[in-house]
Amino acid sequence: xxxxxxxxxxxxxxxxxxxxxxxxxxxxxxxxxxxxxxxxxxxxxxxxxxxxxxxxxxxxxxxxxxxxxxxxxxxxxxxxxxxxxxxxxxxxxxxxxxxxxxxxxxxxxxxxxxxxxxxxxxxxxxxxxxxxxxxxxxxxxxxxxxxxxxxxxxxxxxxxxxxxxxxxxxxxxxxxxxxxxxxxxxxxxxxxxxxxxxxxxxxxxxxxxxxxxxxxxxxxxxxxxxxxxxxxxxxxxxxxxxxxxxxxxxxxxxxxxxxxxxxxxxxxxxxxxxxxxxxxxxxxxxxxxxxxxxxxxxxxxxxxxxxxxxxxxxxxxxxxxxxxxxxxxxxxxxxxxxxxxxxxxxxxxxxxxxxxxxxxxxxxxxxxxxxxxxxxxxxxxxxxxxxxxxxxxxxxxxxxxxxxxxxxxxxxxxxxxxxxxxxxxxxxxxxxxxxxxxxxxxxxxxxxxxxxxxxxxxxxxxxxxxxxxxxxxxxxxxxxx
Amino acid sequence: xxxxxxxxxxxxxxxxxxxxxxxxxxxxxxxxxxxxxxxxxxxxxxxxxxxxxxxxxxxxxxxxxxxxxxxxxxxxxxxxxxxxxxxxxxxxxxxxxxxxxxxxxxxxxxxxxxxxxxxxxxxxxxxxxxxxxxxxxxxxxxxxxxxxxxxxxxxxxxxxxxxxxxxxxxxxxxxxxxxxxxxxxxxxxxxxxxxxxxxxxxxxxxxxxxxxxxxxxxxxxxxxxxxxxxxxxxxxxxxxxxxxxxxxxxxxxxxxxxxxxxxxxxxxxxxxxxxxxxxxxxxxxxxxxxxxxxxxxxxxxxxxxxxxxxxxxxxxxxxxxxxxxxxxxxxxxxxxxxxxxxxxxxxxxxxxxxxxxxxxxxxxxxxxxxxxxxxxxxxxxxxxxxxxxxxxxxxxxxxxxxxxxxxxxxxxxxxxxxxxxxxxxxxxxxxxxxxxxxxxxxxxxxxxxxxxxxxxxxxxxxxxxxxxxxxxxxxxxxxxx
Ligand SMILES: [Zn+2]
Ligand SMILES: [Zn+2]
Ligand SMILES: [Zn+2]
Ligand SMILES: [Zn+2]
Numbered sequence: 001x002x003x004x005x006x007x008x009x010x011x012x013x014x015x016x017x018x019x020x021x022x023x024x025x026x027x028x029x030x031x032x033x034x035x036x037x038x039x040x041x042x043x044x045x046x047x048x049x050x051x052x053x054x055x056x057x058x059x060x061x062x063x064x065x066x067x068x069x070x071x072x073x074x075x076x077x078x079x080x081x082x083x084x085x086x087x088x089x090x091x092x093x094x095x096x097x098x099x100x101x102x103x104x105x106x107x108x109x110x111x112x113x114x115x116x117x118x119x120x121x122x123x124x125x126x127x128x129x130x131x132x133x134x135x136x137x138x139x140x141x142x143x144x145x146x147x148x149x150x151x152x153x154x155x156x157x158x159x160x161x162x163x164x165x166x167x168x169x170x171x172x173x174x175x176x177x178x179x180x181x182x183x184x185x186x187x188x189x190x191x192x193x194x195x196x197x198x199x200x201x202x203x204x205x206x207x208x209x210x211x212x213x214x215x216x217x218x219x220x221x222x223x224x225x226x227x228x229x230x231x232x233x234x235x236x237x238x239x240x241x242x243x244x245x246x247x248x249x250x251x252x253x254x255x256x257x258x259x260x261x262x263x264x265x266x267x268x269x270x271x272x273x274x275x276x277x278x279x280x281x282x283x284x285x286x287x288x289x290x291x292x293x294x295x296x297x298x299x300x301x302x303x304x305x306x307x308x309x310x311x312x313x314x315x316x317x318x319x320x321x322x323x324x325x326x327x328x329x330x331x332x333x334x335x336x337x338x339x340x341x342x343x344x345x346x347x348x349x350x351x352x353x354x355x356x357x358x359x360x361x362x363x364x365x366x367x368x369x370x371x372x373x374x375x376x377x378x379x380x381x382x383x384x385x386x387x388x389x390x391x392x393x394x395x396x397x398x399x400x401x402x403x404x405x406x407x408x409x410x411x412x413x414x415x416x417x418x419x420x421x422x423x424x425x426x427x428x429x430x431x432x433x434x435x436x437x438x439x440x441x442x443x444x445x446x447x448x449x450x451x452x453x454x455x456x457x458x459x460x461x462x463x464x465x466x467x468x469x470x471x472x473x474x475x476x477x478x479x480x481x
Numbered sequence: 482x483x484x485x486x487x488x489x490x491x492x493x494x495x496x497x498x499x500x501x502x503x504x505x506x507x508x509x510x511x512x513x514x515x516x517x518x519x520x521x522x523x524x525x526x527x528x529x530x531x532x533x534x535x536x537x538x539x540x541x542x543x544x545x546x547x548x549x550x551x552x553x554x555x556x557x558x559x560x561x562x563x564x565x566x567x568x569x570x571x572x573x574x575x576x577x578x579x580x581x582x583x584x585x586x587x588x589x590x591x592x593x594x595x596x597x598x599x600x601x602x603x604x605x606x607x608x609x610x611x612x613x614x615x616x617x618x619x620x621x622x623x624x625x626x627x628x629x630x631x632x633x634x635x636x637x638x639x640x641x642x643x644x645x646x647x648x649x650x651x652x653x654x655x656x657x658x659x660x661x662x663x664x665x666x667x668x669x670x671x672x673x674x675x676x677x678x679x680x681x682x683x684x685x686x687x688x689x690x691x692x693x694x695x696x697x698x699x700x701x702x703x704x705x706x707x708x709x710x711x712x713x714x715x716x717x718x719x720x721x722x723x724x725x726x727x728x729x730x731x732x733x734x735x736x737x738x739x740x741x742x743x744x745x746x747x748x749x750x751x752x753x754x755x756x757x758x759x760x761x762x763x764x765x766x767x768x769x770x771x772x773x774x775x776x777x778x779x780x781x782x783x784x785x786x787x788x789x790x791x792x793x794x795x796x797x798x799x800x801x802x803x804x805x806x807x808x809x810x811x812x813x814x815x816x817x818x819x820x821x822x823x824x825x826x827x828x829x830x831x832x833x834x835x836x837x838x839x840x841x842x843x844x845x846x847x848x849x850x851x852x853x854x855x856x857x858x859x860x861x862x863x864x865x866x867x868x869x870x871x872x873x874x875x876x877x878x879x880x881x882x883x884x885x886x887x888x889x890x891x892x893x894x895x896x897x898x899x900x901x902x903x904x905x906x907x908x909x910x911x912x913x914x915x916x917x918x919x920x921x922x923x924x925x926x927x928x929x930x931x932x933x934x935x936x937x938x939x940x941x942x943x944x945x946x947x948x949x950x951x952x953x954x955x956x957x958x959x960x961x962x
Contacts, residue, residue, distance in 0.1 A: 033813035070812045103815060109711065169813060202717070216716060220814040229778020230590065233931035235697060235902025236683070238799030238829050239741045240773055240790050242781045245802040246739055253734030258727055258854040260720045292721055297710020297820075300722045300857045309721050318719030320818050321726040323809030328825060330806065331551040332514035332650060333701040333865045334584060335827055336931055337801050339778075344809060346816055348719050373739040376781040384814045421716025450714035450817055 003408060003470040010147040011465050018143050018461065019126065021051070023117035025099075025135040026128035032077065032100035032169040035069050041077040041165045044099045048138065048163055049080050055145035057082040057161065060189075064166075064173030076173045077165030081189055084145070085158030091475050092158040093398075094193040094433070096425060097138035097200060098167030101130035102450045109452045124458040131456040133449035136464070137199035137442040138163060143465040144472070156476025160193060164425070167200075170220075170385030175428050182432045195398040195475070196429045196437040199468065201419045205445050206294070208286045209406045209467070211399055212439035214314065214418030215426055217349035217389035219358055222325075223251060223366055224342045227377040232337040242375045244341050245327060251379075252343045254369050256319040260302050260312065262347070264365045267317060270353050274311060282307040282314070285415050295446040314418035318348045344384075348420060355386030387424030396436040401474035408474075409467045440471060484889060484951040491628040492946050499624050499942065500607065502532070504598035506580075506616040507609035513558065513581035513650040516550050522558040522646045525580045529619065529644055530561050536626035538563040538642065541670075545647075545654030557654045558646030562670055565626070566639030572956050573639040575674040575914070577906060578619035578681060579648030582611035583931045590933045605939040612937040614930035617945070618680035618923040619644060624946040625953070637957025641674055645906070648681075651701075651866030656909050663913045676879040676956070677910045677918040680949065682900045686926050687775070689767045690887045690948070692880055693920035695795065695899030696907055698830035698870035700839055703806075704732060704847055705823040708858040713818040723856045725822045726808055732860075733824045735850050737800040741783050741793065743828070745846045748798060751834050755792060763788040763795070766896055776927035795899035798839075799829045825865075829901060836867030868905030877917040882955035889955075890948045921952060 011018075030044035031037040049059045061078035068074070077100065085092075104114035112118040114129040126136075141161070148155050166172050181188050203210045225244040232241070254263055262268045274282075289306055293299050303309055312318065325342040328334045349358060363381045370379045393399075394416055406414040419439065430437045442464035448454045492499075511525035512518040530540050542559035549555070558581065566573075585595035593599040595610040607617075622642070629636050647653050662669050684691045706725040713722070735744055743749045755763075770787055774780050784790055793799065806823040809815045830839060844862045851860045874880075875897055887895040900920065911918045923945035929935045 033815065034811070102817075103811065103813075109820070218716070218816070220816070222814075227777075227779055227781045230929060230934055231932040232777060233902060233929075234799070234801035234803070234827060235699070235829060235900070236794070236926075236930070237773075237777060238801050238901055239793035239797050240783060240901075241777050241779075242739060242783060243741075243801060245804070246737055246741075249730060249733045249802055250739060252730045256727055258723060258731060258856045260724075260727075292718075296708075296713060296718060296722050298708055298722075298857075300708045302721060302723060312720035313717070316720050318715070320715035320719050320724060320816070321730055321808075322715070322815055322817055323726070323819065324805055325810055325812060327802075327810070328804030328806075329808070329810035330515070330584065332584075333703075333825060333827070334514065334803055334931075335699070335701070335801070336583075336803055338804065339590070339933075344814060346715060346814070348716060375739045376779075419716070420719055420721075421714060445717075448711060448714075449717070450815070451712040452820075453711055 003473045004153065006151055007147050007153065007469055008466055010151060011143065011462060015462050018465065019119065019458065022126065022131065022136060022139050022461065025139060026117045026130055027115055029115045030100045030165065031103050032166045034103055035072050035074055038074055041100050045078050045080050045165055048099050051142045052082045052161065055149040057084045057145060062177055064177055067172050079174060079177060080163040082161030085155055087158060090157050091194045091478065092160060092192045093472065093475060094160045094162060094190060094196045095141055096162050096196060096198045096429065097141065098134045098164050099138060100165045100168050102168050104129040111453055125455040126458060126461065127453055127455045129454055131454055132443035132447035133454065134200045136456040136461055140199060140442055140461065140465045140468050144469040147469065156473045160190060171424050174425055178428050178432050190433055193433055193435060195435050196433065197398065197440055197471065198423060198426060198437065199440050199442050200423050201421060201439050201441045202443045202445050202447055202449065203441055204285060204287050204415050204417050205291045208412060208415050209410050210415040210417045210441055211394065211402050212417050212419045212441060213394040214391040215389060215423055216420050217354065217387045218346055218422040219349060219355040219386040220346040220384040221362060222342050222344055222382045222384050223248065224340065224380045225377050226340040228339045231339045234335045234337050237337055242377050243337050244377050245338055247370065247373055247375045247377050248324065248341045248343050250373055251366055251369055252321055252345065255321065255345060260318060262317060262319045264362055266361045267347065267358060271317065271350055274315065279307050282310040285310060285417065291445060313420040315350055317350055317353060319345060321345045348422065349389045351389050351391060354388045355383065359383050387422050388427050390427040390430060392430065392437055397478050398436050398438045398475065401478060402438055402440050402471050404474045405467055405470035408470050409463055484954045485634065487632055488628050488634065488950055489947055491632060492624065492943060496943055499946065500600065500939065503607065503612065503617060503620050503942065506620060507598040507611050508596055510596045511581045511646065512584050513647045515584055516553050516555055519555055522581050526559050526561050526646055529580050532623050533563045533642065536630040538565045538626065543658055545658055548653050560655060560658060561644040563642030566636055568639060571638050572675045572959065573641060573673045574953065574956060575641045575643060575671060575677045576622055577643050577677060577679045577910065578622065579615045579645050580619060581646045581649050583649050585610040592934055606936040607939060607942065608934055608936045610935055612935055613924035613928035614935065615681045617937040617942055621680060621923055621942065621946045621949050625950040628950065637954045641671060652905050655906055659909050659913050671914055674914055674916060676916050677914065678879065678921055678952065679904060679907060679918065680921050680923050681904055682902060682920050682922045683924045683926050683928055683930065684922055685766060685768050685896050685898050686772045689893060689896050690891050691896040691898045691922055692875065692883050693898050693900045693922060694875040695872040696870060696904055697901050698835065698868045699827055699903040700830060700836040700867040701827040701865040702843060703823050703825055703863045703865050704729065705821065705861045706858050707821040709820045712820045715816045715818050718818055723858045724818050725858050726819055728851065728854055728856045728858050729805065729822050729824050731854055732847055732850055733802055733826065736802065736826060741799060743798060743800045745843055747842045748828065748839060752798060752831055755796065760788050763791040766791060766898065772926065794901040796831055798831055798834055800826060802826045829903065830870045832870050832872060835869045836864065840864050868903050869908050871908040871911060873911065873918055878959050879917050879919045879956065882959065883919055883921050883952050885955045886948055886951035889951050890944055
């Protein structure tokens, strides 16, 4: 089904208004990982709900209960559900997105205030935390609703929405809700869903749109070493006591080598090596070493072989050391022996790895290595959150519809990619609903999600809105099973 | 010379007023290492100057110029000089102290607001940043002046004061000033000084007053590993790029082992081992393993041998890992690959070590070890500040005076100790003025300088004030050379 021209025109004509709406969303610092911003995540839920309502969507805020963060009991942000269309002759698409964001502070090195949308007129870039991850894509769907409501056009499919506010912090509460809801059968909010579409990742590069059929899982760890009852003066106590930082750094140095190899016995070994055919898949993707270098901003690839680099991201586990809580982190030179330090690291997982089979290896290894240190300090290893990896059938009609929509909007065929990041709910939907899940990215590979100076290109926001709408038309053109 | 009773009585009678003055000083967060608090260091200089003036001291604020901190050009806090007494028949004592403090935040784990003096009526402890390091001792001298001014008693010696506001951050600018001043000869502020007395360290334990005749030096390092142009998402870039944190943690793990041995070739080896006689000195000090355990708040001593532990602090170098700037340090689980991380560590030095002979070993070692990693990231090693170690002749008349004063006030002989910390100016005074320097501590070994819940016991503040005054009387009783 060709996408109606009046919809496409509407998107072009309303560009500035759409950007204005994105600016409003970015101004709400809905950082789910910081208790001080929890009320902003709630504000963002209300903002999103009112946008949906305005365009004729029936909405519901779902209370997901409470959780504990930094020793504080906190209300979880609600899931924002939406429903529009109940035509039995049409397909039903469930759309997921998230309205929370990663932490960001100007002092992290941003060139712009992170919670204010800065529009660079020359490049067309829209800078701001959440611009690309994931407020831009979520508002892309809202733009599609806006267009159809304003033009009084019926949508080509029935839509169900499920937006969450804890994606960046382990999606707490959402799985339980989805599983409980699915159990209701006919009365479930998700009843009748034919496929799921998620726009929460990125193109592989800055040129070629992508459809994504795989995601790595994640297991996030905290290894805490405790010693003295309080921070000590290194002049007074240096070389008298076991220092927690010394022990922690020793442990963290034993997790991954500078080439990216994971040193925890059994973890890398779980993943079967690729055969020649699989290597070829990666060789054929529109990708160069330069793409990594441009998006990372430096010539720091682990290998000079494009296929190895892509496999490192898409079909290999990876271990990153994120930082240390409790140590000195400021500028200047504080001469402290920190009393209690928590190393943070995570492992990205690929099939057949799961938090369930990886966590015991990690925990045992750290405990064994700590025992070898002969320290009188104490250790505690904790899995903070986790999610299994996911790989989908990319020959499904939903992928075919997205393929056609991409060709129509961008005049080129999409790359078929697996993604290095995690969107844990993807697997939950796939398993609980038993339907196909499609990842249909809006942003580019250099958007800098989770990084300083996160941005979304105006063209990706506008063409991306067209893509999301066109995808619905292509799905609508297919026969209802 | 017996210390006059009216002075001792005055100190007891004015206890609450003295504590009130200490509270005023603690309320000024004069953190020299934080540009945001620089104006508070200036405020503290004014506060101190007005206190001195009030009691008849001729004062002078010395502009020490500017320096660069966190890329910002900042005015250095002034040195506060004071002069009282010009009687050629009396000895002249130069008193040094510092009015800046270490950083402190409630969120570091303090049980009390750090910049407010909290008086625990039950234990007599006075909690607050700077209470013991070094506002308490500095105000101890002010208390002595207060008593003599109010009682209209002449002081037994001429006094020169030199208080600085950058001690916690490398004493920038002070050495240059002292050396330039000394060159003025007869016109120097320090002309005629017979000995220097510094009250800026602690007893070895909580029972026995101490005289301190040695200090470790320090060399503070920053090793910066830079890679990507900005922070990256570990899902997108994990196992594609060389991660700066992986390289930095590898380097930091090669500096010191969990037993406290320094792994940089040549550093530990520089220090000759103790002979049996020296071991005995340490065995005889009033000190037990339990003292370390109580002041550290945990059973984490590196050895079960008291002499080894004491030598670790007093006559061995030590290397402490303080933290990492630029990595994730918050609570929660941010999945970031930090773009640029700076590991902070320092080495405490003992004779014959100096920053001059140790720095090249450290820098070369880190560069060599980094080269072995085979990383495409870049490294930069920087010495942030440093100071040579110092050991003094403890049979000098100034030490003898302090010994007698200690016996008079505390009814016991002092421990003769070397201290693990650094007060770089000690050596500058010793070398530039060519006179004896005495360290006469006011606080106890468990005061927690540089730590959370820093405190000074009321009795140490009050008896310490008597000790400082009595020391001046004992010096005054000696013949002017
Ligand atoms: Zn996202
Ligand atoms: Zn994200
Ligand atoms: Zn001090
Ligand atoms: Zn200090």
